[in-house]
Amino acid sequence: MISFDTTRANGALVLAVTGEVDLDTAGKLREAVLDTFTEQPPEVRVDLSGVSFLNSSGLSALLAGLKEAQSRGVRFAVVDAQPQVRKVIEMVGLTEMLSEPEKP
Amino acid sequence: MTDKNGAAPTVEVRTDANAEHLSALRAVAADLALHSDYDLDAVSDLRLAVDEACSTLVGLAADAAILRCAFSVEADGIRVRAEVSARDGATVDRRGFSWQVLSTLTDTVHADVDDGKLAFIELVKYRRPEAAR
Numbered sequence: 001m002i003s004f005d006t007t008r009a010n011g012a013l014v015l016a017v018t019g020e021v022d023l024d025t026a027g028k029l030r031e032a033v034l035d036t037f038t039e040q041p042p043e044v045r046v047d048l049s050g051v052s053f054l055n056s057s058g059l060s061a062l063l064a065g066l067k068e069a070q071s072r073g074v075r076f077a078v079v080d081a082q083p084q085v086r087k088v089i090e091m092v093g094l095t096e097m098l099s100e101p102e103k104p
Numbered sequence: 105m106t107d108k109n110g111a112a113p114t115v116e117v118r119t120d121a122n123a124e125h126l127s128a129l130r131a132v133a134a135d136l137a138l139h140s141d142y143d144l145d146a147v148s149d150l151r152l153a154v155d156e157a158c159s160t161l162v163g164l165a166a167d168a169a170i171l172r173c174a175f176s177v178e179a180d181g182i183r184v185r186a187e188v189s190a191r192d193g194a195t196v197d198r199r200g201f202s203w204q205v206l207s208t209l210t211d212t213v214h215a216d217v218d219d220g221k222l223a224f225i226e227l228v229k230y231r232r233p234e235a236a237r
Contacts, residue, residue, distance in 0.1 A: 024124050053152075056204075059205075
């Protein structure tokens with residue numbers, strides 16, 4: 001059970017994710033994150049406010065997004081993660097993606 | 105399945121070793137922790153730890169294998185043993201995010217694939233940190 005909604009906000013492409021990210025759904029998150037780059041946005045934000053659970057397969061999906069962004073020179077950030085989700089991102093040292101990207 | 109003391113588990117769940125059943129295992133873990141007086145952070149920790157353990161085993165499972173997950177509520181905490189028949193050559197990866205999360209969230213964790221190709225992960229989450237000392 002996972003769904004995605006894509007919007008634009010001040011030029012950034014915002015991918016809002018709703019549901020639980022686990023072994024069953026992480027592949028869909030990875031696809032959705034990587035799909036955001038096809039529009040060549042200057043910035044991608046993954047809004048996790050609607051994500052109640054995220055495990056290590058979700059972390060791998062987000063890391064794939066971060067690496068893709070870095071290879072394209074696109075800013076990438078995870079925003080509004082719930083405390084438990086934020087905790088697991090910090091646990092594995094991916095704090096880099098939690099910081100707000102610098103404004104141009 | 106019995107634990108190392110020969111006691112029967114509080115709850116044992118058997119499912120196809122398939123990712124779509126992981127949410128049910130998480131629900132059992134969270135429910136047992138809630139009813140065992142764990143605080144909400146510890147409930148979330150146990151839910152995630154059980155998910156990581158069972159996800160790992162789903163990844164190691166032989167075709168059509170059954171995942172068994174036994175939860176034992178004990179005086180000092182909750183002990184979980186999950187096991188599955190592993191495919192040839194399966195080993196537990198201790199370098200990835202999953203193991204990092206699993207070992208951070210639990211008080212003890214042990215994983216192996218035995219000679220009979222049974223892959224298992226045992227973990228303990230104490231009710232309060234003081235209980236571990």
